[in-house]
Amino acid sequence: MRRRKKRSEPKQQISILVTQSDWVLIRDEAARHGMPITKLCLNWWMMPHIEKLRRESKRHENNNHRP
DSSP states (O other), rough: OOOOOOOOOOOOOOOOOOHHHHHHHHHHHHHHHOOOOOHHHIIIHHHHHHHHHHHHHHHHHHHTOOO
């Protein structure tokens, strides 16, 4: 039996500006971990904050939908 792939939500790209020297540090760290810079930034810096925003958003939605 074939499994259906879960449809992923469309993605949007964002950009951040860092100094060239910081970019080199980030690039080198990503290379040490064998991953793209984008993935390193998501995993290390953004995901903990995104997850917090998601939890807060769900709490906010739950509070607004009470009868």
